[in-house]
């Protein structure tokens with residue numbers, strides 16, 4: 237890695253932040269860029285080489301189907317759902333220029349503990365965000381009720397799979413807000429035992 241590559245990578249790591257899906261505008265990553273992002277995300281520490289995660293792109297022309305899925309799942313779980321809550325389902329389905337549903341797909345039984353496989357999924361998720369940001373877009377990792385819904389899970393996965401999150405990508409439509417970051421001196425200490 238050259239000095240320039242190193243400094244730009246460090247600058248990316250020091251400054252990267254997420255953007256809100258509702259503030260994202262076009263363009264978002266192309267299909268080829270999404271494939272590239274998934275290939276980058278797959279370069280993630282993975283004990284046992286199990287690849288215990290996968291990525292499902294929701295194309296623009298499937299957003300209406302996602303909105304219907306979310307409305308149906310929400311209404312089944314909340315028969316008294318209000319119109320405002322159903323409109324929130326629609327927003328969740330339509331936000332962002334690109335949407336990737338990421339699944340943890342643990343191999344069970346395995347000699348690799350499930351906890352390690354799920355940690356690898358979290359790490360792959362972070363790499364997906366890094367890849368999107370490095371390509372010049374902004375990303376966001378959301379979960380909410382939909383990530384815990386059995387009906388939504390069943391529409392994307394099966395068996396032991398769980399939704400890690402909904403990953404939105406696009407171009408920031410407004411300046412990104414910074415948020416307070418943990419004090420490195422508090423969270424990174426020296427063991428004195």
Ligand SMILES: Cc1cc2nc3c(=O)[nH]c(=O)nc-3n(C[C@H](O)[C@H](O)[C@H](O)COP(=O)(O)O)c2cc1C
Nearest residue numbers: 252253254255256376377378379380381400401415
């Ligand atoms: C597993 C996980 C789930 C999240 N789910 C939500 C969510 O449902 N709604 C939300 O507003 N933020 C959610 N967040 C937080 C957003 O991704 C937030 O914008 C992010 O922490 C910003 O961090 P960054 O600027 O360092 O990328 C979630 C974060 C993680 C790690």
